[in-house]
Amino acid sequence: MNIIEVKNLNKQFKIKEKDKGIKGSIKSIIKPKYRTINAVNDISFTVEKGEILAFIGPNGAGKSTTIKMLTGILYPTSGEIIVNAINPSEERKKLAYKIGTVFGQKEQLWMHLTPYDNFKFFGAIYDIPKKEVEDTIEELTNTFELSEFINTPVRNLSLGQRIRCEIVASLIHKPEILFLDEPTIGLDPVVKENIRKLIKKMNKELGTTIFLTSHDIGDIEKLCKRVIIVNKGKIIMDDKMNNLKYHYLDKKIIEVKLKEKINLQNEDGISVIKDKGNNLKVEIDCKKKGVADVIKLLDTDKIIDINISNIPLEDIITSIYKEVKT
Amino acid sequence: MLMEAKNQIKVMFLSLKYNIMKQMTNKVTFITNIVFMILNNASFIIQWLILFSLKEEIGGYTIKEVILLWGIAASVFGISHILFNKAFELSDLIINGKLDTFLVQPKNVFLSVITSDTNISAIGDLIYGYICLFLYGITIKNFILFTIFTITGGIILAAFVSIIGSISFWIVKGDILVDTLSNMMVSFATYPGTIFKNAIRVILYTVIPVGIANYMPVDTIINFSFMNFVYIIAFTIAIVILAFYIFNTGLKRYSSSNLMSSRI
Numbered sequence: 001m002n003i004i005e006v007k008n009l010n011k012q013f014k015i016k017e018k019d020k021g022i023k024g025s026i027k028s029i030i031k032p033k034y035r036t037i038n039a040v041n042d043i044s045f046t047v048e049k050g051e052i053l054a055f056i057g058p059n060g061a062g063k064s065t066t067i068k069m070l071t072g073i074l075y076p077t078s079g080e081i082i083v084n085a086i087n088p089s090e091e092r093k094k095l096a097y098k099i100g101t102v103f104g105q106k107e108q109l110w111m112h113l114t115p116y117d118n119f120k121f122f123g124a125i126y127d128i129p130k131k132e133v134e135d136t137i138e139e140l141t142n143t144f145e146l147s148e149f150i151n152t153p154v155r156n157l158s159l160g161q162r163i164r165c166e167i168v169a170s171l172i173h174k175p176e177i178l179f180l181d182e183p184t185i186g187l188d189p190v191v192k193e194n195i196r197k198l199i200k201k202m203n204k205e206l207g208t209t210i211f212l213t214s215h216d217i218g219d220i221e222k223l224c225k226r227v228i229i230v231n232k233g234k235i236i237m238d239d240k241m242n243n244l245k246y247h248y249l250d251k252k253i254i255e256v257k258l259k260e261k262i263n264l265q266n267e268d269g270i271s272v273i274k275d276k277g278n279n280l281k282v283e284i285d286c287k288k289k290g291v292a293d294v295i296k297l298l299d300t301d302k303i304i305d306i307n308i309s310n311i312p313l314e315d316i317i318t319s320i321y322k323e324v325k326t
Numbered sequence: 327m328l329m330e331a332k333n334q335i336k337v338m339f340l341s342l343k344y345n346i347m348k349q350m351t352n353k354v355t356f357i358t359n360i361v362f363m364i365l366n367n368a369s370f371i372i373q374w375l376i377l378f379s380l381k382e383e384i385g386g387y388t389i390k391e392v393i394l395l396w397g398i399a400a401s402v403f404g405i406s407h408i409l410f411n412k413a414f415e416l417s418d419l420i421i422n423g424k425l426d427t428f429l430v431q432p433k434n435v436f437l438s439v440i441t442s443d444t445n446i447s448a449i450g451d452l453i454y455g456y457i458c459l460f461l462y463g464i465t466i467k468n469f470i471l472f473t474i475f476t477i478t479g480g481i482i483l484a485a486f487v488s489i490i491g492s493i494s495f496w497i498v499k500g501d502i503l504v505d506t507l508s509n510m511m512v513s514f515a516t517y518p519g520t521i522f523k524n525a526i527r528v529i530l531y532t533v534i535p536v537g538i539a540n541y542m543p544v545d546t547i548i549n550f551s552f553m554n555f556v557y558i559i560a561f562t563i564a565i566v567i568l569a570f571y572i573f574n575t576g577l578k579r580y581s582s583s584n585l586m587s588s589r590i
Contacts, residue, residue, distance in 0.1 A: 072429060092429065096433075
């Protein structure tokens, strides 16, 4: 069952343009010039209930604009959006009961209050009866391990603790869909891992659909089964995570430490990434040359150490971004 | 509908409570803010005392009426900054795209935004207003009328600045306009309405509704007129409807931002 359906969605912004210097300023007062930019350009996609979806793209690709239209913050210029059988621009309030949002760069908590008081406030916003809020707070406090600092003012919490509280605050009304906009921004690797585990747990236990944007490849790799890549307002890829990796799996990286130097510069299907002393790092195109062929070329007797790996996901995504730019 | 309004009011008062709790974390600042605001207001009365030592009455007002005028001005300013403080910053919130948090909540955006902050020193203004009423001469009738007009005036002032602030949905730099017009509204409120004649008087009862928020209430407390009373209430309702309409129309043009921001 589809929980989000987007059809031919467009969002245009009108931007005022000004020529250089004071002359330009005066000119722009008398005869202002405007330029229209298509922040989101005719995109269509669906998200299934219970899915964890990564919605990624370089800065300025239109990710946040799309999320903001899906949550009812912005009105689309044209196109159709249905989230949980609700049109966000027509029934914003009704939708708000069904969705949760965490914007990593924006805080919604009251800094001087304790997480507990904050959660109570959000309970009131979503019209939840007192007893029910208290039960939910207790449940989420256990899931997200907040008991240590539930009574410490938010401003005294560490960033990791705060983000955990932000997520809990957006779960108080048990939303069906959670929109996470860069939830792990600025966190250390241990805390990141922790947050990811909790997101996974939430998806499994509560069946919450998760719509995630992030620049952190770890978030995407470890959480999502499907990825949509946008650039310049258009969807350039919408595929399963496994397919994305598989698509690029015809390339391998081989790192070897050799007893003596070998030259592979002119071999077809091999490109040398690093060649320093007896250490060699090459990328091979498996369509042209098999891994075994390369090992033969290297001469097994001369190998001290070898490491064969896939291209890191980060590189795959970077190359997808670049393909569109050029 | 009724349930929705009840919940909205509940959140509004919860927000007020939390804001006061926030300010109370520093007890000394909290109290000095209030006390100094009362002293600050009191200092203006001295100027009037000097004026009245030179002239017996100004525009038909003696010192007694001027004290009542100041009382209404202070309590109207006070209540609107206690309950609707963010209405005065609406322009900044719109220009810098800071309405996102309110747009993802299942509440009325306009009300949630304007009631999300409280100016604590305004409590001093409100107290000062009632001190002035006490000096003017307190009776049950005066007290009730003064309280009603404090509320209507506070709502008119907040609705007025919200309407001006909402212009920022259409034009950039609307904040300057808000500052100028709300300052005008406040400063006109501290002079007897009778000294303004002709075109200015028309403006003060229409474009800048200080006449209905301040002058008419003062006249009605001094000399009760049912028609005036009804007119003030009707105007309050009308300007509130207009404020909601303009804000909601403008909201469709809202463009959010990616600024790093926090709720402080």
